[in-house]
Each structure stands twice: as structure tokens, then as C-alpha cells.
Amino acid sequence: MDKYPDEQNVLSDPRWEVAEAARRIRQALTRMGLSYTTKDGHLVEVSYSRVGVVGREYGLLEVDLQRLPRKVTVNKLTHRDTLHHLTAVVGKPVKKLNTTGLTYCVVLHPTPKRQLPKRVGLDMDTRPPGEYMIPVGQGHKGAVWRSLLETSHILIGGESRSGKSTWLNSMLAALLNAYSAEQLQLVVVDPKGVEFTAYGGIPHLAVPIAEEPKQAGEVTDWLMGEMNRRRRLFASCFAKHLTAYNARVREPLPLIVAVIDEVTDIALQCGLRSRFYTNLIRLASKAGSFGIVLVLATQNPKAEVLNTLIKGNLSTRIAFRVATSGHSRTILGTKGAEGLPREIRGRMLARLDAGLVELQGFLVTDAEILALVRRLGGGPAGLRLEPIERDLVAYAVEHLDGGFKIGQLARAFADDERTSAWRIRKLAERWEQEGLLTKPAHAAAPRKVTPRLLSLLEG
Template sequence: MTPPTLDATAETERAARLVQQALTRLGHAYTTQDGRLVQISYKSLSVAGDRYGLLEVDTQRLPPRVNVARLAHDDVLHHLTAVVGKPVHRLNTTGLTFCVVLEPAARTRLPRYVALDLEQRPTAAPYLVPIGVGHAGPVWRSLLQTGHILVGGETGSGKSTWLQALLAALLTVHDPTQLQLYLVDPKIVEFALWANVPHLGQPIATEVDEATAIIGRLLAELDRRAALFQSVLARNLAAYNARAAEPLPLVLVVIDELTDLALQAGLKSPFYTGLTRLISKARSFGLVLVLATTHPKAEVLNTLVRENCSTRIAFRVTTADHSRVILGSSGAHEIPRTVRGRLLARVDSRLVTLQGYYVADEALQAVAQQVQGQVGVSPLSATEIALVRYAVEQLAGDFLIDQLYAEFGPRGQGRLSRDRLRKLAQAWAARGWLMEPAQPTQPRRVADELAHLIE
């Protein structure tokens, strides 16, 4: 639609006249040999909302002494821009066609703040996650389609907020029989809010060995699922669940600050090698990884990792290189630092600019509270169940690290280290599963809530 402010044809005609006069003044070269002005034909056109005037000089009629290349020199173009009052470019390389930018499309600005409204999901597809709001409206995608997701951005750019919005959207819709969650949070505080949701397959990991335990468990789950899928000839989770008597949950693994964790563990560590094995096989068995990082280093986010992350989210980054590591193209370094939550996303193989959703802490708390009441699948691993059973049956409910180590450590039936047992005890105490002793010399005791989990 033509806005009333601009008559494109009249503008183009005006530009043609000015260009003709300017070229003439520049060296009297633009009159034909019989003294008439060289004709400039013109037309106006509109491309994707941008409006242009095209001015074509009839070079055939220019006198032979006119150097066409010189006419298209930058200095001449700058002069024309000043005369016309609008940007003038040269369009072709051999002839002389100028393009005058009459009016760029009025691009609406993206909002700087969009609160997540969980009642406003665009479709009823399962496992929908909010990616952001763009010029074409809200963008949400199902985890069944996104593949693994890579999220990068400098500190304070909006990564954790984006991850929280994703978790809130999923946890309000899917119960623990449909969604199982593993969280790795080296900063300890980012996901603490979700520590008691029944979807957790294992307590939130905050250290390398805990994260390694999660990866090990997931690799075992992958093998288990491979056999199950094979038994009904299913090639993905949806197909398996349609055929099997007992449906399996989608497993979502969110790892915050991946680069730091991987470099701390080492690139040859069981954590990192296990992760790369997991990432290349997980998707077809209904395991989705969301990997977030402040320091997008190519040595950690190598080709294998990147190629397996078909959805990429880049908040502001410090360098064009960082943008390339995350997105495969530059651009995220140009996002203004002041617009938090602004992101470039590669979704469905296309790059779009979006404003990420914001969720206030109170809204997150409300979701966590609502979800905590749900009944979970057992959040304990087989070893953990055996540990608790041993404490209850053999140690009269006392969680005695030394005895448990003798039984489940390398000299006993398991491979648990003393350190791992201590960390587990701490995490369970924080969760209310172990009761703190009245005297520091006494052991922690198994709380009823934990005892019920092994019944």
C-alpha cells in the first residue's frame, strides 16, 4: 500500500532530473554531440516493502569520450546522494543504472519486553517450548521437532531466563510420566527453584562428577531404549509410544555453562566423551539436550556437537566468531547490549530475530509450587534405591557413610566413591530426604519421604 506521504513516480522523476543536471555539471559530458541532454529513463518499484527509483542512463548515446566507469565512481555517487537527498547506488557493473532508495520499508521494532503467558500457546502440540516473539508473531516449537538446542550469549544476555521460560512451559503441561528432567547447573542457583519437582530423574547436578553420573545414566537409558524400540520396530519416541503398552517419557537434559564444565572436566573426561556419544544418538530415542554456554569455544562446541544441535539460539555475544560458533553465521555480536533477551535464532534452518520471553521469579515460583504436588516416577537410580534399602534394613535408618562405602564402594558390590556418597547425602539432606542429626557426631537419618520412594 502506498503511504500518502510519498508519490514514488514523482519522486523518481525528480531524482532523474537532479541526477541529469548533476552529471551535466560534473563535466559537460552528458550532452549528446548535437547538444541535447542524455536521456535518463526512470521507473519506481517496490521490493519487500522497500521503495526504489531506477534511473537508467542511455550509455549508447553518450559521446565516446565519456568514461562510464568514472561516472560510477564512489565520489560521483556521494555527490549524487547529496544532490538528490537520498542514497544513490549503482546497480549494474557495465551499464549505468542508478538506484535511488526512496523509502525503506517501515520496519516495526520488536518489543524489548514480552512476558510469557502460559495460557497463550499457539498450538496444542506436545512438548511446546517458547522461542520468542518476532516480526511475524510468537515462535514456539515442539521438542519433538527442534532436535538438540544450543544456546549461547555473553553474561547477562538472557540465557538462563530463556531456559526458565522453556522449563516453565513444559512443566505446566507435562507430568512426570510424559517428561523426565535432568538439570546440570554449575552455578547452583539458576535451577535451584526446580529442585523438588517430581520430573527430576536425579537431583540437580552442580559438579562434574554429578554431571558425569547423569550422562552415564542416560547412556544406559539409551541402550535400554534402543532394545525397546527395536522390539516394536519404532524409529522415534512418538512411534514407540503409539505401539508400546507402556509409553516412555521424553527425557530433557538441560546443561547450563557447558563450556566451563567441559573444560573443567577435560575434553577426554568421561563427562565430555559421554556427552558427545549421547548427543549423536539421543534424539531418535526421545532424549533432547539443551546446552547453554557463556563462552562459545569451538573446541568444546565442535562440529559434532554443533551439527547435532539443529536449533541454535544466540543472545548478544562479544565477537563475530562467537556468533559463528553458535549460529553458523555472524550477527549476534551486533545485538545491542542494552536489549536483554534479544536473540537470533536458527529454527527450521532459517535465521530470525526474536525477543525472548521474560518470566518473573514469582511466576516461576508459582509454576514450581503447582508442579511439586504431582506424583513422580522414581527419581532414584537402581544404585540409589539399593543404598536407601541397605540404610533402612541394615543400618536401622542411619545414613552411615563409612558402612555404605564398605558395602557400595569399590571393595563392596558397587563403585561409589566416599566423596560421591557425601555429596549424595548433602543433596538428599537439602531435599529433605535425610534428616539432620541432633548432634553433629550422629549420622543423618533416612526421612519417611525417602523411605516411601523405595517401597
Template sequence: MLRKLPGDEVRTLVSTTPDTAVVFRPAVMQTPAVITILVMVGRFITGLIRTIVAHPIATTALVAPSVIWIRYGWPVAVAAVTVPCSMLVGWAVAGRESFARWVGWRLLAFWRRLWVYRRHWQPVMIITGLGRHIRGRDYLPRLVRVTCDGWADRITVKMLAGQAVKDWADRADHLAHGFGAPACRVAIARAGRLVLTFPRRDPLASPLSAVPIPETASVGPVEIGRCEDGTTYKLKVHGTHVLIAGATGSGKGSWLWSTIRGLLPAMRAGLVQIWALDPKRMELSFGRPLFGSHYAADPKECADLLDEAVKVMQERAGRFAGLQRSHVPTTADPFILVIVDEVAFLTAYQADKQLRQRITAALATLTTQGRTVGIGVMAALQDPRKEVMTIRNLFPDKIALRLDESEQVDMVLGDGARDRGALADHISPVPELGAGVGYVRLETSPDPVRVRAAYVSDADIRAMVAEFAGVGR
């Protein structure tokens, strides 16, 4: 039995029935209409001031014609609108990039802030659980800023007190669908503030041609392809180790050959040596003349080559001890990049247990001690499970191409990478759309970056061999 008692009458109630529920209904005070109106006017004025401060140019462009019309008449107002618009059109035609940077993207951000995000902010926040509706009042995260560029919207949000980044990362899919975007990525701006990235289109949907061979000799960073925002992506190979994981046909060869292509001038100058381990005898064997004697395909030859690399590392460590803490490539001590295609074939699927232990021990030694003396390892594999690649955590920089399962993303890039937007399991299996596309997580940053490596064709490799054969002495 339920009884509703107003005010303090509940104090006088005495019940002997154990299952009797007493519901206390507090007295309701009516707020005077004047106060309600003042509160609404105050909120309107506050919102208007915030809009003017956040978008001074846009608000001026909207208000100025009306003011001129009132004071000077409609002919002057029409002229005041026509002349600037004509100048803007000429600017947009003559200097499209500068116009977009200074005017176009700002206007788009102003429009999308009002029409897309501000309009749907309250229902999306409440339904996703990131906002709260308590006693008739909404407690919502604050939409601070919206910026746009050629491919995405970036929203700066001030979280509610007590919220964590994981609360937003767990609801990334809900946010994306709530605002009509294909995906949502969450990044930390500073304490209490996040940046939500909502892509509007995919700049990496088309394959990229091979990057031109550099004119100058350099050990990197090596230009690999293009980032999602349209900027050039350069991969650091000197002073680190790189692990590339992806399913069959995901484009691992594009990353390997783009790296080799970018290091060819340095190989010719004697500043770089590439030692290639190709147990499949398919990928790297196509450019075998580039590696000279530092090529191995048979598992025993691969183990011998890795042992030789360990000896070079230990010899350099003995000479560098007490003299230098970092490696500077020279012709006497060149940077050595050990490239292993399908490393799992050597570390997990090798039938010879003794040979498997030799290879695993050599790779572990190189990845723990090699980079300070100028020896790096770039390894590619299909299956990122721990039992397949026991030393995957020894690679500071990791790249996840198309993967079969969502759990594999965190196996490769680390815990929480998929929640931050690294949807490697959603990359298209169609080669024209997804080959070479991957998410990069560097040692220096927890946020994954979406990149597409350029495709190095068979003709490109033949041209590389014809021009640079014999540089890997």
C-alpha cells in the same frame, strides 16, 4: 606516445618504437532520431503496461476519477471519490487488520516501490557493483515485486545471469544504506530470484512478558516468544538438540526457562522429564524443586547424571530396535530433555581431565544417538569457539544471542549465516533492548530467523515451583 587513428588506418601504421601505444578508435555511427524516439516510446509503453499489470487496483484508483470527470463532469467525479473514501475510512476504523492486509500494505508497497526503490534502483545497483554499465547501456537486476507488512519491506529481485547469492549477501550493508534501511537480509526465493528484506522498525525492541503456561500437555513445539514479523515462535525440542550461545547478560535464561515453562503440563502428565545440569548453581537452582532427583550441580554429579541418561538411551535403543524408528512419548518412556547451563564449564574449563572426558563423551553419545529414542539435549554457553565446544556441530538447531565478535556468528549458526542477515554481534547490550533477542537457524532451513524469548521473572519461577513442585520425580 599515444596516437588515435580512425577506421582502418591502423593497418598501415609501422612503428619501430617499442613503447609506442596504438589506440584504435572505431568509427561512430549516428542513430537516426526517429529510431531513438521509437525506442523511448516503446520503453515507456512497456513500463506503463508492467505497472498496470503489477498494480491494477492502485492504477485504477488513480485513473478512474479523471475518466469520470471527463465523461460526466466534476460533481460526479467528486462523488465517485468521496463515497469510496468514506467507506474505506469506516473499514479502516472498524477492521484495522483486514484493511491493512487488503488495502493498506498494498498502497504502501506501491508508494515505496515508486518513491524508494524504483527511484534509487539504478544508482544503488551500479555503485554496489550488482549492475553493470557497458558501452552506454545499464545491465541491472530486475525489480520484480515489492510487498510490505507491519515491520518490513520484501523485495523480489531477478538476478543477472551469472550472479550468485553470495554476491548479494556480501553487499547487504551497502543495500541497506542505499535504500535507507537499518539492515538487509538476503534469502533465496527460487533459482535466479532473491527476496531482500528491509526492516522499517524493530518489533522486538520491548521485553516480552512470560508466555502463559499451556493448558494441555504437549512435548512441543514450545512457545518461546515472538518472531520479528510479530508471529508467535515455537521451538521444537522433541526429536532434536538445541545449542544456545550468547555473551553474559544476553538472555540465555529466558530461552531455558521459557522452554521449561512450556513443558510443565507434560511433566505433570508424566510425558516429559527435565534433567537439569547447573554447574554455575545460579540459573536452574532457582527452580530446583521442579526437577526432583534429576538435578546436578557438582561436576561429578553432572557426569553421573549424563552417564545415567546414556544408560537410559541404550536401554531404549535395545528395546526399540526393529520395532520403531521414532519416539512417541508415554508415561513408560517419557521424553527426556537434558538441559545444561554453561556447558563449557564442564567440557572445556573442567580441571579434572578424566571427568572432562567423561562428560564430553556422554554429551557426544546423547547428541548423536539420543533423539530417535526420545532424549534431547539443550545446552547453553558463552564462548562458541571449537576448542571450547568441540561437539557444537552435533546440535542440529542453533540459537545465537548477543555475541562479542562477528566471526562468532558463523561459528554458532554455520558458514554464511551472518551474510544472510544474522547480525548477532549487533544486538544491543542494554537488557531492555537486547536480552533474549537472538537468531535461530534450524536444521531444515539455512535462513536465520530473528526471535525474542519472553522474560521469565523470579516471581514467575516462584509461581511455577509453587504449582508444579515435585513433577520431575
């Protein structure tokens, strides 16, 4: 090896880096009891190469397999623990190349991995041309959008607070910003009763938001009737899909997007032989051709519910962080979603175009949703109180002097199956944002019922 008079040139030359890495690897293997001595006294032959990878320089450290002692096997030399130890000793990544014989690969200048943003807002200016485009997420090369006419039905899974509802809100916000009620209709099933109630009263709703399992069955009955009606209309003008039908008639049909949250829990409550589940199977297999798109979300993916009859027709699948690899396989068909970072809300694995990509979901704030809903003519002005909401407000006015105290309301309605402390807290937060409850004066002060909320109670 050449000698350099300039010490700085010596340290920056890759051949010297490889030689130093080889020396450290020889010492490490000797201490680990994996070394041997050849006739010339060298364990590793040192060479330098770029290995055909642009932008990376590698040092190749080749071991002569024919001279390995009996106790030293290739498995020991290439074991994961051995490679991790060598990486720590050398100070640079050490890998095994898939070549003939045993070759350690030292990455001299590793390329830093590009990181996805941890938080990104929805920018409608990034929307590409196309019909019924929805935002999927932010990738390494920019925003990823897909057309609902091409993706067909969508399956979304992830544990609590992983970003499912935020993703659904970003999808709905993008569609509502771009299309009128004559072009788009929504069907929403919200078993929690708090996630999508802000959309109540907008003209895009084809049917009222369903919250109970019985109402979910009625919603699927309506979708089945609409699908059968559209099938007759399509047959009358020999159209095979929504775009072809709308191009041949004077009165075009809108796209129907059916968002069903917690689909697994609803199916288990109704039963796998209920009309809700049987309708769901038929809709998944046929409704896409008639301009009806299903968006199914769950935080408890079960294989007996999301079987091949349903999952086989859901071409777009999105998995946020899940509890187990089994849940990941149920959604994506492969493991991986269980390893997504828990601290980054909205990080997902999406199966798009037969490929799996990691994306960061877009964030749409509650204030942006309320502003959009008010612009569309819905929101608080068109709100109607549910029976349990009326009971909560009436109790707060009569017994709590107008204070919407979550703890006391939860204790008073502890035996009521229609609500819980968590639902009351979410309801209070939403009503505060909508101006139906006052903001607390300090941390210990309760929210107060406003005259606007009283008018809804009396209305």
C-alpha cells in the same frame, strides 16, 4: 515533462520528485569530481518506474557508461561512501540496481521496516497443538513454537546478560505447565549454582541438580545408562522413536530434557578426553531417537569443544548477542549475532528449518517461576541448603546478628573457592524473593535471616 498549474500537484507527482532527485545527484557528482558532460549537456537520463515492487515507487537515474571519462570508474560511482553521500544529498534512499549499465535507484516512498518488540511475556494461549511444544521467540508474524520431538537437540550461545537463562526458563516453564512428572523428566546441570536452583524439589527432576564438574560427569553417566535401557526396550517392540514406543506399550516412557548450562567451561575443566565429553558426543548422536533431548548453553563458544561431532547433531541453534563474528559462526555457521543490539535483552538469531530468523525471546519473571514451582510441590518448602549455604547462614547468625550482609560475607569467605561475592549477591536476591530473607528497610539496611531459613539450617 508536463507542467502543472497547481503547486501541490507538482510537489506530489513522482515525476517531479525524480527530476529533483536527478538535479541534486548531478550537482553532488559534479562536486565529487565524478561528473562528465555529454553533447546534450545532461549527465543523467531521468525516467520513472515502479520496478515491479508492490507498494514502492522508484525513480531510475541512468548513467551512460560508454561516455564515462577514464578517471571515473563504475566502482567509484557505486561505492558505498558515494551512495551514502547521495542519500544524504537527495534526502531519500539511493541504491544501485543490478541491471545492465549503471542505474541509480531513488526510493520515493520507502516501506518502514517492521520492528520486533523489545519485551514480550510468555503467553501459553499462543501454544499451537502438538507434543512437547516449546516457545522459541516472537517473530514478525507472531509467536514461534517448535516441538522437541522434531527439533532434536538444541544449542544456545550468547554473552553474559544476553538472555540465555531467560530463554531456558521460558522453555522450562512452558513444559512444566503442560506436562506431569509421568510425561516429562528434567536433568539440569547448573555450574553457577544460582540459575536453576529454584526448580529444586519438583517431582520432574530425574536426578538432583548438578553444580560441580564431577557431578556433571555423573549426570551424563546416568543419561548413558538410561539411553542404553531405552534402546533395549525399543528393540523389544520394534519401535524407532518415543512416540511409536509409547503407542505400543501400557506404561509409556517420559521425555527427558537435559539442560546443561556453560557446557564449554565444563568440558574444558573436565578435559576433552573425560567421560563427560565422550558421553556428550554419544548422547548428541544417539539419544534423540530414544526420547532424550539435550539443551546445551554456553557464553563462551569454542570450536574445539563444539566441533562437528556435537554441533552436527544439534539441529536447532540459537545465538543471542556474542562478542565476535567467530563465536557467531561457531553457533550458527554464519556471522550476524555479533551485530544484535546490546541494549535489547533477549534478541536472538535462530536457525530453524534450515533458515535463519530474528526473534525476540519471551520473558518469564522470577515471581512466575516461583509460583509455578510452588504449585508443583517444589521450591522453598522442599529446599535443602548446600554446605556453603549453611556456612553463610551460620556466619550471618553468629557474627552479623542475623544480617545477611553481602560485603562482609564476601570478605569472610574470600578464600573459599565454593563461592564469590557475585554468587552471594545472587543467592541473597533469590532468598529474598522466596521469603527466606527479609527485604531491607532502606537502601543501606541489610537483609535479615528469617525463622524459615533458620529452620532449614537446623533441619
